[in-house]
Amino acid sequence: MTDDAERIPLDLLDPATVRKRARMVAIGAVMVAGFFGGVLGLIAGRVPGLIALAIVALPLLLLAWSEARRRVWLQGQVLSVRAFGTRSVDLRAADELDLLVTDVRGSRTVGLFVRGGGKAINLALAIYAGTGGREQGVFPLRRLADVLAGRGDPNGLVFSQLLVAQLRAEAQGMAAADRPLYQLASLAPGGRLAQKLTPDAVSRFVASLD
Numbered sequence: 217m218t219d220d221a222e223r224i225p226l227d228l229l230d231p232a233t234v235r236k237r238a239r240m241v242a243i244g245a246v247m248v249a250g251f252f253g254g255v256l257g258l259i260a261g262r263v264p265g266l267i268a269l270a271i272v273a274l275p276l277l278l279l280a281w282s283e284a285r286r287r288v289w290l291q292g293q294v295l296s297v298r299a300f301g302t303r304s305v306d307l308r309a310a311d312e313l314d315l316l317v318t319d320v321r322g323s324r325t326v327g328l329f330v331r332g333g334g335k336a337i338n339l340a341l342a343i344y345a346g347t348g349g350r351e352q353g354v355f356p357l358r359r360l361a362d363v364l365a366g367r368g369d370p371n372g373l374v375f376s377q378l379l380v381a382q383l384r385a386e387a388q389g390m391a392a393a394d395r396p397l398y399q400l401a402s403l404a405p406g407g408r409l410a411q412k413l414t415p416d417a418v419s420r421f422v423a424s425l426d
Contacts, residue, residue, distance in 0.1 A: 221292035224356050228340040288339060290356070293363045295330060297337050305332045307363050312336075313371045315378075315413040317404040322346075324401040328360075328375065329412065341379075342397040349392055357383055371415040377422050396425060 288297045296304040310332035318325045323345040327338040342351040352360075357379050365376035378396060385395040392398050400421060404411055 224290045224359055226288040226290055226295075226339060226352065226356055227286075228343060228350060228352060288337075290359060290363070293366070295337055295339060297339075303335045303337060305330050305335055305337050307360075308367045308372075309333075310367075313364075313375055313415060315375075315400065315418050316410060317401055317413060318410045319404070323349075324404070326397045326401045341382075342401070344392065344398050344401055347391070347393050349398070351382075351386075351392075351395075351397065354383060354386065370419075374415050374419045374422055378418060381422065381425050396421070 286297065286299045288295070290296075290307075293308045294304050294306050296302055307330060310330045312329070312331035314329045316327040316329040316338055318327070323343055325340050325343045327340045329338045330336065340352075341357075343349050361376045361379040361383070364372040364379070366372070378400075381396045400413065400418070403421070404413065
């Protein structure tokens with residue numbers, strides 16, 4: 217990667233939406249921490265109550281702050297995410313590629329999970345609720361497909377073909393429910409917070425699209 221390579225933002229949600237969600241997490245953290253701290257304070261006294269409040273609230277507030285700061289981008293062939301610090305993975309040298317489906321409160325997020333150099337990044341490709349949702353744009357998906365195809369291995373080619381199929385479906389004006397990423401999200405069994413779809417499973421699905 218060269219320093220002057222174009223940086224392509226890959227944030228699925230706009231900053232205003234991310235900040236709003238982070239505020240909701242922070243408010244929830246304060247309410248939950250206040251409840252536990254109040255209960256323990258009544259039982260064991262003020263100091264233990266305050267300690268319990270801090271123990272419960274701080275990790276959740278840090279999570280909210282991290283989400284508010286989170287930014288994802290592709291520069292050349294390197295995928296990066298920034299929160300408190302910056303993690304980067306070279307997609308063409310990544311050791312692991314999987315599709316990760318998370319299910320939270322009726323919304324399913326389809327992510328490209330990559331691991332390499334001792335670091336891991338989950339890149340959200342699409343998020344669906346009901347029959348609609350939000351997806352990565354055409355240009356980011358095209359660049360991701362090109363980079364993955366350039367790996368020169370079967371796994372990279374499979375994921376590249378998946379993204380190309382998604383682009384083709386969008387170009388044809390298909391509804392969200394008829395697009396490959398939505399169909400993959402629907403195939404994942406319910407009742408699990410997060411689950412990986414291996415390259416073999418994705419390969420079989422991509423082959424069925426032909």
